Amino acid sequence: MSTRVTVWHEHRHEKKNPDVAKVYPKGMHEAIADHLRTFKDMEVRTALLDEPENGLTDEILKNTDVLTWWGHGAHQEVSDLTVERVYKRVHEGMGLIVLHSGHFSKIFRKLMGTSCDLKWRESGDKEILWITRPGHPITEGIEDHIVLEHEEMYGEFFDVPEPLETIFISSFTGGEVFRSGLTYQRGLGSIFYFRPGHETYPTYHNPQILRVISNAVRWASPSMPKGPIKFGQHKQGWLEGSAEAK
Amino acid sequence: MSTRVTVWHEHRHEKKNPDVAKVYPKGMHEAIADHLRTFKDMEVRTALLDEPENGLTDEILKNTDVLTWWGHGAHQEVSDLTVERVYKRVHEGMGLIVLHSGHFSKIFRKLMGTSCDLKWRESGDKEILWITRPGHPITEGIEDHIVLEHEEMYGEFFDVPEPLETIFISSFTGGEVFRSGLTYQRGLGSIFYFRPGHETYPTYHNPQILRVISNAVRWASPSMPKGPIKFGQHKQGWLEGSAEAK
Amino acid sequence: MSTRVTVWHEHRHEKKNPDVAKVYPKGMHEAIADHLRTFKDMEVRTALLDEPENGLTDEILKNTDVLTWWGHGAHQEVSDLTVERVYKRVHEGMGLIVLHSGHFSKIFRKLMGTSCDLKWRESGDKEILWITRPGHPITEGIEDHIVLEHEEMYGEFFDVPEPLETIFISSFTGGEVFRSGLTYQRGLGSIFYFRPGHETYPTYHNPQILRVISNAVRWASPSMPKGPIKFGQHKQGWLEGSAEAK
Amino acid sequence: MSTRVTVWHEHRHEKKNPDVAKVYPKGMHEAIADHLRTFKDMEVRTALLDEPENGLTDEILKNTDVLTWWGHGAHQEVSDLTVERVYKRVHEGMGLIVLHSGHFSKIFRKLMGTSCDLKWRESGDKEILWITRPGHPITEGIEDHIVLEHEEMYGEFFDVPEPLETIFISSFTGGEVFRSGLTYQRGLGSIFYFRPGHETYPTYHNPQILRVISNAVRWASPSMPKGPIKFGQHKQGWLEGSAEAK
Numbered sequence: 001m002s003t004r005v006t007v008w009h010e011h012r013h014e015k016k017n018p019d020v021a022k023v024y025p026k027g028m029h030e031a032i033a034d035h036l037r038t039f040k041d042m043e044v045r046t047a048l049l050d051e052p053e054n055g056l057t058d059e060i061l062k063n064t065d066v067l068t069w070w071g072h073g074a075h076q077e078v079s080d081l082t083v084e085r086v087y088k089r090v091h092e093g094m095g096l097i098v099l100h101s102g103h104f105s106k107i108f109r110k111l112m113g114t115s116c117d118l119k120w121r122e123s124g125d126k127e128i129l130w131i132t133r134p135g136h137p138i139t140e141g142i143e144d145h146i147v148l149e150h151e152e153m154y155g156e157f158f159d160v161p162e163p164l165e166t167i168f169i170s171s172f173t174g175g176e177v178f179r180s181g182l183t184y185q186r187g188l189g190s191i192f193y194f195r196p197g198h199e200t201y202p203t204y205h206n207p208q209i210l211r212v213i214s215n216a217v218r219w220a221s222p223s224m225p226k227g228p229i230k231f232g233q234h235k236q237g238w239l240e241g242s243a244e245a246k
Numbered sequence: 247m248s249t250r251v252t253v254w255h256e257h258r259h260e261k262k263n264p265d266v267a268k269v270y271p272k273g274m275h276e277a278i279a280d281h282l283r284t285f286k287d288m289e290v291r292t293a294l295l296d297e298p299e300n301g302l303t304d305e306i307l308k309n310t311d312v313l314t315w316w317g318h319g320a321h322q323e324v325s326d327l328t329v330e331r332v333y334k335r336v337h338e339g340m341g342l343i344v345l346h347s348g349h350f351s352k353i354f355r356k357l358m359g360t361s362c363d364l365k366w367r368e369s370g371d372k373e374i375l376w377i378t379r380p381g382h383p384i385t386e387g388i389e390d391h392i393v394l395e396h397e398e399m400y401g402e403f404f405d406v407p408e409p410l411e412t413i414f415i416s417s418f419t420g421g422e423v424f425r426s427g428l429t430y431q432r433g434l435g436s437i438f439y440f441r442p443g444h445e446t447y448p449t450y451h452n453p454q455i456l457r458v459i460s461n462a463v464r465w466a467s468p469s470m471p472k473g474p475i476k477f478g479q480h481k482q483g484w485l486e487g488s489a490e491a492k
Numbered sequence: 493m494s495t496r497v498t499v500w501h502e503h504r505h506e507k508k509n510p511d512v513a514k515v516y517p518k519g520m521h522e523a524i525a526d527h528l529r530t531f532k533d534m535e536v537r538t539a540l541l542d543e544p545e546n547g548l549t550d551e552i553l554k555n556t557d558v559l560t561w562w563g564h565g566a567h568q569e570v571s572d573l574t575v576e577r578v579y580k581r582v583h584e585g586m587g588l589i590v591l592h593s594g595h596f597s598k599i600f601r602k603l604m605g606t607s608c609d610l611k612w613r614e615s616g617d618k619e620i621l622w623i624t625r626p627g628h629p630i631t632e633g634i635e636d637h638i639v640l641e642h643e644e645m646y647g648e649f650f651d652v653p654e655p656l657e658t659i660f661i662s663s664f665t666g667g668e669v670f671r672s673g674l675t676y677q678r679g680l681g682s683i684f685y686f687r688p689g690h691e692t693y694p695t696y697h698n699p700q701i702l703r704v705i706s707n708a709v710r711w712a713s714p715s716m717p718k719g720p721i722k723f724g725q726h727k728q729g730w731l732e733g734s735a736e737a738k
Numbered sequence: 739m740s741t742r743v744t745v746w747h748e749h750r751h752e753k754k755n756p757d758v759a760k761v762y763p764k765g766m767h768e769a770i771a772d773h774l775r776t777f778k779d780m781e782v783r784t785a786l787l788d789e790p791e792n793g794l795t796d797e798i799l800k801n802t803d804v805l806t807w808w809g810h811g812a813h814q815e816v817s818d819l820t821v822e823r824v825y826k827r828v829h830e831g832m833g834l835i836v837l838h839s840g841h842f843s844k845i846f847r848k849l850m851g852t853s854c855d856l857k858w859r860e861s862g863d864k865e866i867l868w869i870t871r872p873g874h875p876i877t878e879g880i881e882d883h884i885v886l887e888h889e890e891m892y893g894e895f896f897d898v899p900e901p902l903e904t905i906f907i908s909s910f911t912g913g914e915v916f917r918s919g920l921t922y923q924r925g926l927g928s929i930f931y932f933r934p935g936h937e938t939y940p941t942y943h944n945p946q947i948l949r950v951i952s953n954a955v956r957w958a959s960p961s962m963p964k965g966p967i968k969f970g971q972h973k974q975g976w977l978e979g980s981a982e983a984k
Contacts, residue, residue, distance in 0.1 A: 091361065091405075093627050113359040113432050115337065117477040125483065128730050128913050130894040134717045135585050135680030143718040144895070145730070153483070156868040157475055157882075159337075162431055162903055164408055164656065165677075169894060169907060169915045173731065174483015175866050177907045177915050185408055185657075186359050188627030225626045226635035229403055231363040237371065237399070237420015238620055238637070239665065339873050374667050374976055376648040380963045381831050381926030389964035390649075391976070402622040402661060403636075410902065411654055411923075415661055415669045419977065421620050423661045423669050431903075434873030471872045472881035484866055484883070485911065583853065583897075605851040605924050607829065609969040617975070645975070649967055651829075654902055654923055666975015677900055678851050721895055723855040729863065729891070729912015 003221045004043045006064040007033045008055065010071040011048045013199040020199045028070060028197070031204040036214055049074060054082040061085055066095035066217045069102045070197065076106075083107050091187030095220025097213065100197035103158075108193070111186050112160050118178070119155030125173040127151040127196065129180055133167045137219040138181065138192065138212060146208045152198035154178045160193070168212075170195060181212070188229075190220040249467045250289045252310040253279045254301065256317040257294045259445040266445045274316060274443070277450040282460055295320060300328040307331055312341035312463045315348045316443065322352075329353050337433030341466025343459065346443035349404075354439070357432050358406050364424070365401035371419040373397040373442065375426055379413045383465040384427065384438065384458060392454045398444035400424045406439070414458075416441060427458070434475075436466040495713045496535045498556040499525045500547065502563040503540045505691040512691045520562060520689070523696040528706055541566060546574040553577055558587035558709045561594045562689065568598075575599050583679030587712025589705065592689035595650075600685070603678050604652050610670070611647035617665040619643040619688065621672055625659045629711040630673065630684065630704060638700045644690035646670045652685070660704075662687060673704070680721075682712040741959045742781045744802040745771045746793065748809040749786045751937040758937045766808060766935070769942040774952055787812060792820040799823055804833035804955045807840045808935065814844075821845050829925030833958025835951065838935035841896075846931070849924050850898050856916070857893035863911040865889040865934065867918055871905045875957040876919065876930065876950060884946045890936035892916045898931070906950075908933060919950070926967075928958040 009029030013020045024031055029046045036044045047055030049071070061067075067086065071078065083106045090096050090111060098108045103116045127148040131139050146168075155176035161184070168181030180195030194212060197203045204210065255275035259266045270277055275292045282290045293301030295317070307313075313332065317324065329352045336342050336357065344354045349362045373394040377385050392414075401422030407430070414427030426441030440458060443449045450456065501521030505512045516523055521538045528536045539547030541563070553559075559578065563570065575598045582588050582603065590600045595608045619640040623631050638660075647668030653676070660673030672687030686704060688695045695701055747767035751758045762769055767784045774782045785793030787809070799805075805824065809816065821844045828834050828849065836846045841854045865886040869877050884906075893914030899922070906919030918933030932950060935941045942948065 111359040113357040115433065117475075119477060119480050121480050121483070123481075123483075126731065126913070128915075130915050131717060132894050132896070132917065133677070133900070134721055134895055135677070135682070135715060137715040139717050140715040141718050144722050147730070153480075155480065156870050156907060157477075157872055158870070159433060159475070159477070161407070162410055162871070165900055166904060166917075169917070171909045171913050171915045172483065173485070173913075174480075175485035175864070175909050175911075176480075176483065177866075177868050177909045179870065179904075179907070185625070185627070187361065187405060190627070223627060223629040223632040225623060225631050226633050229363075229405070229626055230636050231365060231403075231405070234365050234367050234399075234401065234420075234422075235369075237367070237369075237418065237422065238639070239419070239421035239618065372667070372977065374669075376669050377963060378648050378650070378671065379654070379923070380649055380967055381923070381928070381961060383961040385963050386961040387964050390968050393976070402624050403626055404624070408625070408657055412658060412671075415648060415671070417663045417667050417669045419667075421618070421663050421665075423620075423622050423663045425624065425658075425661070431871070431873070436873070469873060469875040469878040471869060471877050472879050475872055476882050484885070485864065603851040605849040607925065609967075611969060611972050613972050613975070615973075615975075645972075647972065649969075651925060651967070651969070653899070656900055664975065665977070666972075667977035668972075668975065679853065679897055721855075721897070723857060723895075723897075726857050726859050726891075726893065726912075727861075729859070729861075729910065729914065731911070731913035 002041050002043045003217060004063055004065045005036055005068065005217055006060060007044065007046045007068050009046060009048055010074050011050065012074055013072065023200065023202050028199065028204055032068060032213060035210040036217065039214060042217065049077060054078055056082050056085060058085060061089045064094055065222055066097065066220045068097040068099060068213065069105060069107065070099045071105045072101035072199065075104055078106055083110060087111065090189035090191065093188035093222035093224055095189060095222065096191045097216050097220060098191065098193045100195060103193065111191060114161060115159045117159045119176065121153040121174065124150040125153045127170050127172055129168045129170045129196065132169050133165055136165065136167055138167050138215045140215050141211055142208055148196055148203060148206065150201050151196055151203060154195055188222065192216040192220055248287050248289045249463060250309055250311045251282055251463055252306060253290065253292045253314050255292065255294055256320050257296065258320055259318065269446065269448050274445065274450055278314060278459060281456040282463065285460060288463065295323060300324055302328050302331060304331065307335045310340055311468055312343065312466050314343040314345060314459065315351060315353065316345045317351045318347035318445065321350055324352055329356060333357065336435035336437065339434035339468035339470055341468065342435060342437045343462050343466060344437065344439045346441060349439065357437060360407060361405045363405045365422065367399040367420065370396040371399045373416050373418055375414045375416045375442065378415050379411055382411065382413055384413050384461045386461050387457055388454055394442060394449060394452065396447050397442055397449065400441055434468065438462040438466055494533050494535045495709060496555055496557045497528055497709055498552060499536065499538045499560050501538065501540055502566050503542065504566055505564065515692065515694050520691065520696055524560060524705060527702040528709065531706060534709065541569060546570055548574050548577060550577065553581045556586055557714055558589065558712050560589040560591060560705065561597060561599065562591040563597045564593035564691065567596055570598055575602060579603065582681035582683065585680035585714035585716055587681060587714065588683045589708050589712060590683065590685045592687060595685065603683060606653060607651045609651045611668065613645040613666065616642040617645045619662050619664055621660045621662045621688065624661050625657055628657065628659055630659050630707045632707050633703055634700055640688060640695060640698065642693050643688055643695065646687055680714065684708045684712055740779050740781045741955060742801055742803045743774055743955055744783050744785050744798060745806045746785045748812050749788065750812055751810065761938065761940050766937060766942055770806060770951060773948040774955065777952060780955065787815060792816055794820050794823060796823060799827045802832055803960055804835065804958050806835040806837060807843060807845065808837045809843045810839035810937065813842055816844055821848060825849065828927035828929065831926035831960035831962055833960065834927060834929045835954050835958060836929065836931045838933060841931065849929060852899060853897045855897045857914065859891040859912065862888040863891045865908050865910055867906045867908045867934065870907050871903055874903065874905055876905050876953045878953050879949055880946055886934060886941055886944065888939050889934055889941060892933055926960065930954045930958055
């Protein structure tokens with residue numbers, strides 16, 4: 001069965017900054033989407049901030065198994081209604097892959113319950129992402145570490161909850177470190193935060209980075225229980241036999 | 247040094263329901279506060295929903311090391327400003343002990359990033375709380391399990407994030423189970439959710455339950471790093487020497 | 493690609509106890525293996541304690557992606573060499589599903605670093621396994637909870653490390669609780685402990701229990717990084733360019 | 739009440755290598771012990787590999803609340819009996835602080851259930867330890883990060899189980915990273931692994947490193963439940979009243 005992926009993108013930097021447009025002539029979202037489209041078992045669409053309803057109608061979200069999210073300068077322009085919709089869908093089981101500056105998106109902060117703040121510097125540091133969980137589905141096919149010649153630096157303390165699993169940790173030329181691959185679960189949904197992807201660098205053209213993203217999409221694809229979650233009042237106990245909610 | 251504890255309480259059920267008033271003539275908050283006052287190293291105050299600013303002014307929160315929270319019928323009457331203040335203080339390091347129906351409070355849901363929903367039944371089930379982490383500071387002095395002859399039932403699935411530690415798990419007469427003692431961390435703050443405490447039962451007169459609460463207050467008391475958290479831009483790397491944020 | 497599963501079994505109780513033989517005329521291992529054989533993408537073999545090398549030669553383990561383990565009365569008869577082999581293979585990425593009284597097996601205790609002790613009673617309690625992680629691949633297709641009319645009771649404290657994830661918690665007629673579905677990771681290997689399966693009850697004929705086991709086999713199937721893990725001395729740093737171990 | 743600390747040390751390098759003896763004229767153990775002795779509420783003793791019973795008799799361990807462990811070249815000379823004793827005491831609640839090359843000690847590997855292998859290089863890299871859990875008792879009084887001008891490099895992948903909490907992550911001049919402060923729990927005991935402390939560098943004279951060690955000793959000090967852990971057979975259920983093990 002296919003995994004239905006929606007690649008959400010802010011898509012503003014490409015329009016304002018010629019350097020970004022040069023690196024991603026079709027937009028950052030298309031670099032990611034094009035990679036995912038190489039897999040026959042993925043159905044890929046894109047959704048953009050400036051589309052109606054931020055590109056994320058109820059209908060589209062209902063038909064999305066995994067959503068990837070890249071935003072940076074315009075987090076506040078994502079409507080609260082969109083955030084509520086995505087939040088609800090993650091709880092229903094939709095996977096969420098939050099990329100780079102998406103750490104400060106409304107949706108990630110709402111799901112984490114923290115500020116998601118960090119240290120940063122734009123000076124083209126070399127980044128090395130070290131695998132700290134070999135054997136995890138998200139690191140399949142990756143060898144020991146990934147080198148990105150130039151990236152924006154993100155440094156600890158990264159104000160997020162203790163993760164379920166720390167998959168990657170980055171070092172930077174400046175001597176900083178950052179937990180750059182983290183897994184979480186909220187409701188029925190699986191969440192992966194993945195650090196790299198500053199708009200002025202060709203990070204989403206790097207085959208290993210793309211491999212991590214497609215691995216993560218597979219990992220975050222929903223595994224559903226049978227029937228709805230049974231919350232609420234249950235007038236009889238299970239040891240007594242019947243126990244339906246009224 | 248003293249731990250400054252604020253016992254927050256909704257304090258509505260005692261006024262409306264004579265059965266509750268009979269069990270807690272001074273209010274549920276006073277049962278908890280009286281226990282904490284027996285420790286010389288705790289400074290205890292109470293704060294109530296119907297006090298100005300929900301009893302939680304900036305000044306009071308600033309002088310609170312650990313906040314305990316019991317609410318049930320009036321979660322929506324807690325102002326969003328109060329919730330923001332408590333949220334901010336937890337991130338700054340204030341401990342938070344969320345009791346029973348506080349699972350549905352605005353503040354707990356905001357910190358968890360989940361619905362915090364569950365199954366429930368008011369039929370006086372026997373509850374047995376089993377220790378699943380002997381050796382944890384919160385279970386100090388407790389022996390194997392705690393029996394409560396009558397309590398409200400809460401059942402799984404409890405829609406919270408995977409906890410740092412599962413300290414207690416309850417069984418109920420009806421055959422349900424519930425993770426009734428859970429630890430989390432958000433920002434610099436430690437959070438403990440503790441299930442028991444329905445208003446019509448004398449749960450907060452039980453010496454073992456009170457012991458768990460005072461243990462949790464000690465455990466959640468802040469441990470502060472030196473100086474503020476350094477977020478934001480850092481123009482130089484640490485390997486190069488200076489690295490102050492500008 | 494196929495998942496190669498080896499169902500390991502002690503296979504002693506069926507020979508000694510006619511009650512067990514009646515419930516599992518072909519042996520408990522065949523009940524599990526028969527279920528797994530219904531999946532076209534699983535290659536299933538069995539291995540028994542009394543076979544040469546405890547049924548687990550280097551060759552067989554090398555060709556096993558996921559091993560399931562049921563043992564009870566004869567843990568001490570498993571050779572230390574076999575335990576070392578399985579331990580090594582788990583670290584290389586082989587999945588391990590430990591069933592019921594396998595909690596006291598040499599291999600599980602060695603991987604956990606704890607005694608794995610617990611409370612128990614053989615009196616045919618009803619067991620209810622409640623899902624505490626809906627949305628996890630191991631609970632796919634299971635609805636809310638599983639009822640087993642009669643099972644051996646296992647009770648907390650279960651002396652294992654805090655798990656990565658608590659997937660199921662059981663209640664018993666006697667009022668005990670038990671974390672009956674737990675995930676761990678050791679080296680590259682994924683481990684799932686699953687409680688039910690006392691030899692005198694038809695637990696491994698229950699379709700939901702079998703579904704959990706096949707779900708777990710899929711979940712524990714290896715996800716391999718590219719190339720071997722690079723441990724040891726590395727004379728040059730990665731920022732300097734070359735960094736091969738000498 | 740006092741915390742009784744035993745500082746265990748291999749104490750071989752100081753005798754063989756004049757460079758080590760110059761940095762630690764009284765031995766590395768005394769540098770650590772002298773710091774801990776500055777606290778009135780700590781009773782400090784040392785224990786050495788070459789003392790009878792490796793310095794860790796039953797009597798000494800029985801009277802130890804927290805044990806710190808530094809070993810490097812002579813892990814294999816620690817007797818299996820000593821390892822069993824320490825293992826048993828950790829499970830009974832004794833705290834364990836494993837330092838630097840202690841990662842390869844028999845006791846740490848036995849408790850972890852993994853190889854505890856890693857990358858390494860002796861070339862005097864600068865190490866920066868970044869706090870990833872501000873607010874944790876172990877980071878109390880430490881500001882953002884600790885710089886060690888020269889240390890041995892340890893790099894990921896560090897083959898340990900996913901920790902309860904990642905407290906520090908190090909970067910090295912060579913661009914490597916390492917999870918250098920990790921917490922675990924085994925039985926009733928709390929375990930902290932802390933990376934720094936190569937014998938040729940004055941790391942245990944650094945006030946911040948010493949502060950982390952004394953913080954960790956306080957954090958790992960036992961919190962005991964009332965009475966022994968109740969394992970074994972329980973012929974009656976708790977809902978029926980009596981439930982003593984026979």
